[in-house]
Amino acid sequence: MTYFPEEVVEHIFSFLPSHSDRNTVSLVCKVWYEVERLSRRAVFVGNCYAVRPERVVLRFPNVKALTVKGKPHFADFNLVPPDWGGYAGPWIEAAARSCVGLEELRMKRMVVSDENLELLARSFPRFKVLVLISCEGFSTDGLAAIASHCKLLRELDLQENDVEDRGPRWLSFFPDSCTSLVSLNFACIKGEVNSGALERLVARSPNLRSLRLNRSVSVDTLSKILVRTPNLEDLGTGNLTDEFQAESYARLTSALEKCKMLRSLSGFWDASPICVPYIYPLCHQLTGLNLSYTPTLDYSDLTKMVSRCVKLQRLWVLDCISDKGLQVVASSCKDLQELRVFPSDFYVAGASAVTEEGLVAISSGCPKLSSLLYFCHQMTNEALITVAKNCPNFIRFRLCILEPKKPDAMTGQPLDEGFGAIVRECKGLRRLSMSGLLTDKVFMYIGKYAKYLEMLSIAFAGDSDKGMMDVMNGCKNLRKLEIRDSPFGDVALLGNVAKYETMRSLWMSSCNVTLKGCQVLASKMPMLNVEIMNELDGSSEMEENHADLSKVDKLYVSEMEENHTDLSKVDKLYVYRTTAGARDDAPNFVKIL
Amino acid sequence: MAECKDSGRSPSSSMDSSTHPVLSTTSSGCRPAARRDDLSTDLQLGLSLSPASSLLVAESKSIPCTPRNRVLPDWPPIKPFLRSALTASARRQRTLFVKVYMEGVPIGRKLDLLLLDGYDSLLAKLRHMFKAFITYADVMEYHQRVPHEKAAHVLTYEDQDGDWMMVGDVPWELFLGSVKKLRIARTDKC
Numbered sequence: 001m002t003y004f005p006e007e008v009v010e011h012i013f014s015f016l017p018s019h020s021d022r023n024t025v026s027l028v029c030k031v032w033y034e035v036e037r038l039s040r041r042a043v044f045v046g047n048c049y050a051v052r053p054e055r056v057v058l059r060f061p062n063v064k065a066l067t068v069k070g071k072p073h074f075a076d077f078n079l080v081p082p083d084w085g086g087y088a089g090p091w092i093e094a095a096a097r098s099c100v101g102l103e104e105l106r107m108k109r110m111v112v113s114d115e116n117l118e119l120l121a122r123s124f125p126r127f128k129v130l131v132l133i134s135c136e137g138f139s140t141d142g143l144a145a146i147a148s149h150c151k152l153l154r155e156l157d158l159q160e161n162d163v164e165d166r167g168p169r170w171l172s173f174f175p176d177s178c179t180s181l182v183s184l185n186f187a188c189i190k191g192e193v194n195s196g197a198l199e200r201l202v203a204r205s206p207n208l209r210s211l212r213l214n215r216s217v218s219v220d221t222l223s224k225i226l227v228r229t230p231n232l233e234d235l236g237t238g239n240l241t242d243e244f245q246a247e248s249y250a251r252l253t254s255a256l257e258k259c260k261m262l263r264s265l266s267g268f269w270d271a272s273p274i275c276v277p278y279i280y281p282l283c284h285q286l287t288g289l290n291l292s293y294t295p296t297l298d299y300s301d302l303t304k305m306v307s308r309c310v311k312l313q314r315l316w317v318l319d320c321i322s323d324k325g326l327q328v329v330a331s332s333c334k335d336l337q338e339l340r341v342f343p344s345d346f347y348v349a350g351a352s353a354v355t356e357e358g359l360v361a362i363s364s365g366c367p368k369l370s371s372l373l374y375f376c377h378q379m380t381n382e383a384l385i386t387v388a389k390n391c392p393n394f395i396r397f398r399l400c401i402l403e404p405k406k407p408d409a410m411t412g413q414p415l416d417e418g419f420g421a422i423v424r425e426c427k428g429l430r431r432l433s434m435s436g437l438l439t440d441k442v443f444m445y446i447g448k449y450a451k452y453l454e455m456l457s458i459a460f461a462g463d464s465d466k467g468m469m470d471v472m473n474g475c476k477n478l479r480k481l482e483i484r485d486s487p488f489g490d491v492a493l494l495g496n497v498a499k500y501e502t503m504r505s506l507w508m509s510s511c512n513v514t515l516k517g518c519q520v521l522a523s524k525m526p527m528l529n530v531e532i533m534n535e536l537d538g539s540s541e542m543e544e545n546h547a548d549l550s551k552v553d554k555l556y557v558s559e560m561e562e563n564h565t566d567l568s569k570v571d572k573l574y575v576y577r578t579t580a581g582a583r584d585d586a587p588n589f590v591k592i593l
Numbered sequence: 594m595a596e597c598k599d600s601g602r603s604p605s606s607s608m609d610s611s612t613h614p615v616l617s618t619t620s621s622g623c624r625p626a627a628r629r630d631d632l633s634t635d636l637q638l639g640l641s642l643s644p645a646s647s648l649l650v651a652e653s654k655s656i657p658c659t660p661r662n663r664v665l666p667d668w669p670p671i672k673p674f675l676r677s678a679l680t681a682s683a684r685r686q687r688t689l690f691v692k693v694y695m696e697g698v699p700i701g702r703k704l705d706l707l708l709l710d711g712y713d714s715l716l717a718k719l720r721h722m723f724k725a726f727i728t729y730a731d732v733m734e735y736h737q738r739v740p741h742e743k744a745a746h747v748l749t750y751e752d753q754d755g756d757w758m759m760v761g762d763v764p765w766e767l768f769l770g771s772v773k774k775l776r777i778a779r780t781d782k783c
Binding site for chain 2: 076077078079134160161162188269270292293295296342343344346375400402404459
């Protein structure tokens with residue numbers, strides 16, 4: 001091997017863009033491992049239980065930016081019971097001991113306490129960026145700690161967290177000396193904020209580029225703030241109800257007009273239709289628009305706004321927009337790359353004004369579309385086949401028909417052919433989520449064509465184990481597989497056990513896997529944590545956390561024996577590869593095999 | 594004040610717009626500053642609270658064992674933040690005002706049932722409004738066993754068929770879907 005001084009090697013490594021590239025070079029030899037680990041600045045941990053925090057911080061003592069993800073994705077839909085885990089504490093504590101140079105922390109689906117935030121605020125003198133997404137467990141007191149102690153704070157980005165409101169004072173804890181803010185997002189804070197404190201904070205933050213307010217901020221406050229932020233690029237408004245006078249709105253428009261750099265707009269809490277025209281002057285410059293919190297605007301209001309947004313690349317909207325409105329989007333927003341249409345009515349088998357027609361219109365009008373999340377009333381194979389031909393560039397395709405197992409609305413057939421067309425035509429597809437009536441055939445297509453698929457979400461689909469096995473055997477790049485309410489059982493679970501070591505995780509809930517199947521998996525694959533959770537946990541008194549291997553061997557050998565407990569179905573199964581062994585923070589209802 | 598839009602305008606979809614719950618709430622959303630007293634007790638609720646919706650009953654395949662006006666916590670798959678934001682918005686716009694009369698009292702009251710979360714809070718609210726001890730189906734059976742605690746009044750309601758029924762026999766959500774008026778009757782006449 002050619003000898004280079006370590007500084008040169010380190011410099012070469014700095015050009016490597018991705019974590020996986022850096023991981024790869026660290027495997028070449030001991031010297032490179034050492035150089036790589038000491039110069040690593042950003043570490044990404046996709047599953048907080050895959051590795052011990054101490055091990056990460058000891059290997060990468062000079063890390064500046066740490067990203068950790070906790071609960072499985074289906075936790076977003078209330079499928080993971082509360083207190084399952086995903087605690088931020090061990091990560092923050094480990095970093096506080098070994099990586100005091102930490103500047104950025106990003107966490108998703110984790111449980112973060114006020115004490116954790118306090119420790120974070122006090123332990124890292126150069127801390128700059130805190131991003132918390134879909135986290136819980138903390139209150140505005142924790143935010144106050146961050147505000148007071150992080151003197152160099154640049155970004156405080158709180159996205160869709162469940163934050164306990166302990167009053168508006170937290171915002172006042174930003175000291176007068178804090179002038180470094182670039183991004184502030186508190187849209188998910190439920191309570192009031194002190195508008196005077198907010199205005200003063202914005203006034204002393206000349207670098208502010210992104211500001212997302214919460215529901216409590218009035219139009220008047222917003223106008224006053226916008227006067228101070230002519231360089232704002234991303235704005236989340238406060239509430240835009242019509243309790244205000246026209247003058248307030250006129251002031252708002254003139255303030256908005258000065259924000260020539262504004263590209264992205266969100267918020268619109270409780271937006272009244274009369275506020276919509278006041279936003280028109282901005283529309284032509286917008287590349288991103290999020291109207292998903294605004295059921296008060298109907299398709300007429302929405303289309304008047306959207307038809308003016310000719311540069312739009314990203315649109316998030318409620319299904320109030322209807323198919324007709326989506327046709328307007330298709331004819332106006334030729335640069336559209338990402339579309340999300342959310343349901344406004346989520347009663348069982350709720351109604352939606354959005355069907356396959358809207359999607360077909362979008363696909364023919366917006367050929368650059370690469371990312372889709374679409375909740376709709378119904379779908380057809382013909383529509384999906386057309387969409388696949390029109391938009392072969394899909395990277396993310398998530399379709400949710402509101403009524404589970406609904407067949408093709410025209411033919412009554414399963415939607416296998418439609419989704420088959422999607423995976424066949426969209427060769428770069430990385431993420432897929434399906435719904436409607438689906439048989440094993442669609443999984444055969446997925447296994448055959450979806451070569452780059454990394455994440456697959458399945459609900460109420462398939463006929464037999466063969467479906468899941470086709471996916472496990474065919475999708476070489478599969479990292480995350482999550483399944484609910486589908487008839488896959490032990491044969492599928494155990495059909496390709498080596499595959500799980502190449503994946504981040506598998507989730508199965510309300511399927512046909514049994515306790516015995518899970519035990520067999522656990523005994524064959526010691527590198528995996530096999531977690532089971534049962535609703536009616538009658539058997540929890542019997543065993544401690546780990547089934548010891550001898551017991552498992554006996555059960556495996558005596559397959560002939562009628563053992564009703566082991567043949568009982570497992571409600572929820574979560575399997576993930578790990579170097580950390582069984583976790584010690586699991587609650588009673590989680591059994592780790 | 595916002596011009597109230599005609600809820601007859603229809604999106605071009607296969608859905609009948611008058612059953613679309615968001616459209617029906619949008620029309621009331623046009624007048625958010627309107628005071629509650631102005632809203633009629635005949636306010637048409639969205640599909641979600643009326644069990645017998647013609648179009649969707651015809652189309653739907655049944656999701657096993659779940660009444661049509663229930664909300665599941667895990668379906669559709671949307672994030673909790675969006676779910677609660679939309680629910681909060683919906684609750685702010687939706688009202689279900691019903692008239693309440695007490696037998697022997699000519700002037701009635703009005704009550705928004707959507708602000709209550711069940712029969713117990715309904716009874717508590719009415720007891721407070723009318724300063725009387727009122728009972729209903731479940732509680733009555735208890736009182737029949739313990740005669741000296743018998744209440745003087747019982748709560749009844751008029752349903753969509755025009756029949757007068759005792760409050761408390763059906764699940765709360767179904768009750769909300771069918772109640773038109775409330776009447777506090779004297780028990781000795783029941």
